Amino acid sequence: MTLKVLAIDDSKTIRKIVAKAFSTYDCDVAEAENGVEGLSVASRNKPDLIVLDITMPVMNGIEMLSKLKGQPELKDIPVIMLTAESGKDNVMQIVKMGVKDYIVKPFKGEQLIERVMKIYTLEPKGATAVNEFSNPFFSVFDDVQVLTLPEKPDRAAIAEIEGNLGTALKSMASKGLSHFVLDTKKVKEINMLIIKLIMAVVQACEKNKVHLRFVGSEGLENELKGFEETSRFTIHSSVKDAKATF
Amino acid sequence: MSDISKLDLIGFAINSTRDVFQTMLSMKLNVIESRLPMKSPNKIVGCVSFAGDVMGNICIHVPSAFARVMAAAMLGMEPDEIEGEDEVSDVIGEVSNMIGGDLKSRLCDAGLPCQLSIPSITRGNDFVIESKGWMRHERFAFQQQGHLAMVEVFIKTVN
Secondary structure (H helix, E strand, O other): OOOOEEEEEOHHHHHHHHHHHOOOEEEEEEOOOOHHHHHHHHHOOOOOEEEEEEEOOOOOOHHHHHHHHHHHHHOOOOOEEOOOOOOOOHHHHHOOOOOOOEEEEOOOOOHHHHHOOOOOOEEEHHHHHHOOOEEOOOEEEEOEEEOOOOOOHHHHHHHHHHHHHHHHHHHHHOOOOOOOEOOOOOOOOOOOHHHHHHHHHHHHHHHHHEEEEEEHHHHHHHHHOOOOOOOOOOEEOOOOHHOOOO | OOOOOOHHHHHHHHHHHHHHHHHHOOOOOOOEEOOOOOOOOEEEEEEEEEEEEEEEEEEEEEHHHHHHHHHHHHHOOOOOOOOOOOHHHHHHHHHHHHHHHHHHHHHHHOOEEEEOOOEEEEEEEEOOOOOOOOOEEEEEEEEEOEEEEEEEEEEEOOO
């Protein structure tokens, strides 16, 4: 789940530091410049977490927090206060207002992430990309991962497919899938680039213990018989037929 | 209420400036004792004020070229990647806010409750800030990457 964070600070620099701290995690960071704007964004976005500065023009963080706590639909959003003031009275006031945590400036992004980790589990961005993997060449039908090659795959398309193959396989593993169909039926001409890609798919599937089937023309079958790694494969005429053999 | 003449204002200011530069900019300060106002052909000054049982200002004076280096360090960029002077002003304002926030906390903990203002920025060529009627006026200079910068504190009690 993407964590929705709202960073409220009149300093663009601090908002950037906060956004950067979350940039390697599956988080969507919205920003606001003061308490008034912050309340408006919070009402609209319903964030999972608010990082709130205290000293701001228009409406400061203390006032915004008290208004936030007065709104039933927003009062339970965890708030981490950022403050330049570490004084005892200031800290006591913040704690009494029901914030989840506070950070005294100067601070490092890592410190903020540590505090957030006490409230939420942050998933690295890559992990989410695996779980929610999406690419025009890859699709999942009935628990089978299908890689459909275009009519004329050029170098760029093949590079994109090769670049996404590992992520597709990881995504399959995360979903407990183990069936892969490589559909070459649209391909007009089998050239060395495509053979190389097919070899890469075969090797990657073997390495990941994924069962592989091919869909394509008779011409492809003849091509594949010429290579040791692919000679054992039968070519199916449709994805449906290929799926039926798993 | 504490006697402000006994407060180690310069020690507070040096420690908090060191902490801000170390944490936010990964820069180690080389502090130089100085009683002279900083003169620079082109500089930027970030100030925050505090008011309550004590009144005062804390200002950081930085040559413009060094301010750009500071902005880049704080944002994790190269100096030539800084888009405009607004970003530089924002960083200097935030640095003054952090130094001032720490000083304000120490004053409050010493029994001198006060509130902090938002930062203000002054830019210009060859100017000196003169402020009169304060009970204490302290300043220190520091050197960083060949640039000379200065922090000064003005303070007085309110009856």
